[in-house]
Amino acid sequence: MAILVDKNTRLIVQGITGREGSFHTEQMVAYGTNVVGGVTPGRGGEWVGKVPVFDTVRAAVEATGANCSIIYVPSHFAADAIYEAADSGIPLIIAITEGIPVLDMIRVRAYLDQKGVRLVGPNCPGLLTPGEAKVGIMPGHIATPGPIGVVSRSGTLTYEVVDALTRRGIGQSTCVGIGGDPVNGTSFVDVLGLFEDDAATEQIVMIGEIGGTDEEKAARFIAERVTKPVVSFIAGRTAPPGKRMGHAGAIVEGGVGTAEDKIAALEAVGVKVADHPEQIPDLLV
Amino acid sequence: MKLHEYQSKFRFAEFDIPIPQGKIATTPEQAYAIADEIGGPVVVKAQVLVGGRGKAGGVKLAKTPDEAMQQAQAILGMDIKGLEVTKVLIDPAAEIVDEVYLGITTDRAARRTVLIASGEGGVDIEEVAATTPEKIVKMHIDPFLGIRRYQTHDIANRVGIHRENWKEFYQIAKGLYDCVLASDATLAEINPLVLTGEGTLLAVDGKMVIDDNALNRQPELAAQRDTSDEPEAETKARESHLSYIKLDGEIGCMVNGAGLAMATMDVVKLYGGTPANFLDIGGGAKAETVATALEIILSDPNVKAVLFNIFGGITRCDEVAKGILAALEEVKPDVPMIARLVGTNEKEGRELLAEAKMITAETLSEAAKLAVQAAQSA
Numbered sequence: 001m002a003i004l005v006d007k008n009t010r011l012i013v014q015g016i017t018g019r020e021g022s023f024h025t026e027q028m029v030a031y032g033t034n035v036v037g038g039v040t041p042g043r044g045g046e047w048v049g050k051v052p053v054f055d056t057v058r059a060a061v062e063a064t065g066a067n068c069s070i071i072y073v074p075s076h077f078a079a080d081a082i083y084e085a086a087d088s089g090i091p092l093i094i095a096i097t098e099g100i101p102v103l104d105m106i107r108v109r110a111y112l113d114q115k116g117v118r119l120v121g122p123n124c125p126g127l128l129t130p131g132e133a134k135v136g137i138m139p140g141h142i143a144t145p146g147p148i149g150v151v152s153r154s155g156t157l158t159y160e161v162v163d164a165l166t167r168r169g170i171g172q173s174t175c176v177g178i179g180g181d182p183v184n185g186t187s188f189v190d191v192l193g194l195f196e197d198d199a200a201t202e203q204i205v206m207i208g209e210i211g212g213t214d215e216e217k218a219a220r221f222i223a224e225r226v227t228k229p230v231v232s233f234i235a236g237r238t239a240p241p242g243k244r245m246g247h248a249g250a251i252v253e254g255g256v257g258t259a260e261d262k263i264a265a266l267e268a269v270g271v272k273v274a275d276h277p278e279q280i281p282d283l284l285v
Numbered sequence: 286m287k288l289h290e291y292q293s294k295f296r297f298a299e300f301d302i303p304i305p306q307g308k309i310a311t312t313p314e315q316a317y318a319i320a321d322e323i324g325g326p327v328v329v330k331a332q333v334l335v336g337g338r339g340k341a342g343g344v345k346l347a348k349t350p351d352e353a354m355q356q357a358q359a360i361l362g363m364d365i366k367g368l369e370v371t372k373v374l375i376d377p378a379a380e381i382v383d384e385v386y387l388g389i390t391t392d393r394a395a396r397r398t399v400l401i402a403s404g405e406g407g408v409d410i411e412e413v414a415a416t417t418p419e420k421i422v423k424m425h426i427d428p429f430l431g432i433r434r435y436q437t438h439d440i441a442n443r444v445g446i447h448r449e450n451w452k453e454f455y456q457i458a459k460g461l462y463d464c465v466l467a468s469d470a471t472l473a474e475i476n477p478l479v480l481t482g483e484g485t486l487l488a489v490d491g492k493m494v495i496d497d498n499a500l501n502r503q504p505e506l507a508a509q510r511d512t513s514d515e516p517e518a519e520t521k522a523r524e525s526h527l528s529y530i531k532l533d534g535e536i537g538c539m540v541n542g543a544g545l546a547m548a549t550m551d552v553v554k555l556y557g558g559t560p561a562n563f564l565d566i567g568g569g570a571k572a573e574t575v576a577t578a579l580e581i582i583l584s585d586p587n588v589k590a591v592l593f594n595i596f597g598g599i600t601r602c603d604e605v606a607k608g609i610l611a612a613l614e615e616v617k618p619d620v621p622m623i624a625r626l627v628g629t630n631e632k633e634g635r636e637l638l639a640e641a642k643m644i645t646a647e648t649l650s651e652a653a654k655l656a657v658q659a660a661q662s663a
Binding site for chain 2: 076099100101102103105107109110125137138139142152153154155156157158159160163180182207209210212213214217233235236237238239240243244245246247248249250254255259275278
């Protein structure tokens with residue numbers, strides 16, 4: 001067991017013939033992910049390695065029975081790609097694309113909510129269930145199967161933490177990157193709920209950062225719903241207000257979104273918050 | 286990206302929002318000519334990208350063209366919070382009977398666009414929100430329905446706009462929302478929206494922030510960027526697609542990934558050092574990008590040591606190492622450099638750097654400690 005992706009995932013890659021799409025398709029196939037097809041409009045009939053390319057998501061789904069799609073298409077076409085996946089009956093969409101305008105994401109999120117489709121991302125490293133499926137760009141070799149669920153708003157910081165766990169012999173059930181944008185598909189609360197209900201997950205690591213109030217919402221959810229131990233790290237204690245720290249969502253505005261507030265909210269509900277990422281393994285039970 | 290008051294208001298006008306018929310002056314003589322053309326009392330307003338212009342003396346009333354020229358003379362060249370005033374907006378002075386606040390922004394928590402209004406116009410809305418939140422009215426906008434007439438009636442009712450002005454208010458609120466959509470704005474505000482002596486509504490001051498992620502589909506707005514409130518190094522970084530923010534500390538940081546970059550700064554601070562910057566070289570950075578990034582870090586004279594923290598995924602450690610070596614050739618830095626490279630091709634990367642006699646570390650904590658020591662003994 002794991003959450004969201006596993007060996008039953010039948011994945012298609014939207015934007016498979018692009019630079020990122022083709023490179024990561026190879027990586028995902030090499031990891032053992034069941035990549036059943038790809039989509040690039042106008043390139044149907046071609047192959048990327050042993051993966052067939054289709055013109056539309058509908059054609060890909062009909063031919064392959066895909067149940068998950070990953071999106072590598074450039075930011076200005078990404079919203080359209082997400083709508084296409086949702087309209088073609090894909091229940092789980094992972095958007096790696098960075099730089100999608102926020103007004104596009106507001107419409108995308110409202111549309112997906114109506115359809116009951118789950119989106120992870122955008123601007124995220126994707127999902128990794130060690131030993132089963134890698135859906136995204138996380139380096140597979142740093143992860144190992146085990147009982148820790150990892151959820152994070154960032155990319156390389158997630159790798160740092162997963163690597164620290166693996167080096168200490170602590171494996172992961174699933175690693176989920178939810179992305180660093182202000183409006184995204186899946187929140188900390190969503191993933192915490194999935195980990196809580198997942199038999200393979202015994203403890204949870206949650207990596208947050210400055211900006212927004214998702215960590216505070218997560219703290220309230222942990223108090224109400226989560227029985228498994230949660231360890232956290234919040235990046236951006238030294239970040240000045242009013243400055244966007246790389247991620248569109250990582251900004252302290254109008255006094256909202258400071259690391260101090262988030263740490264206080266989490267500690268108040270019994271979450272152990274690490275001072276630095278390498279300390280996380282020490283705080284697990 | 287922030288827009289100036291005049292840029293915002295001229296944009297509003299394209300969406301049928303009534304604004305004062307003012308013009309921009311860069312010299313006192315132009316100010317005189319504009320005031321003369323307007324023919325009545327005018328307001329001379331400094332155009333700088335910071336709040337609190339009025340308190341700093343950057344907004345003045347002038348009854349005659351001569352006075353307008355004198356005020357412009359005083360305001361042009363003025364320093365407001367570290368920014369030099371190079372432009373003034375000359376607006377006809379409005380007779381203010383009442384004023385309200387009207388803004389549209391993104392409500393992250395609700396994942397919706399939100400219309401915000403308050404009867405407390407003309408003052409800092411964040412302060413109103415903090416001290417008297419009951420005076421703020423919020424209404425979410427469904428992206429598929431858009432702004433509806435009844436919503437604006439409800440808001441008008443709650444912030445004290447008379448029903449004679451409701452039709453106008455609807456047009457202004459709808460215009461502002463259309464402007465937000467057409468401009469990819471993450472914030473558009475009219476503060477204050479004034480009820481004039483003639484009994485009509487007028488957008489006297491305006492502000493807009495454009496989504497940085499949308500600038501390549503908003504070329505007209507992107508061309509309006511004013512980089513004067515941005516440190517030169519940040520402008521250079523932006524043009525090289527690097528994300529760089531200058532801070533006040535001593536340890537320069539070069540990291541791949543925004544979250545890891547923030548965490549690296551935090552760990553530096555934890556071990557008693559102070560970060561000189563935030564810098565994310567992004568995913569898959571090539572040697573050239575790394576070299577530019579190092580030049581930018583070293584252009585800050587406060588930097589006493591540089592810490593490289595690279596976790597290779599898409600980014601390959603040997604590419605970064607090559608970039609560091611190339612940059613060292615060009616820049617010839619005289620500060621100690623500490624590198625921690627892990628992940629894809631880490632072995633090759635470390636071998637390259639060992640030849641350059643750089644201090645290397647295995648973990649982030651170790652690297653941060655070494656950087657702090659190096660900066661302190663420098």
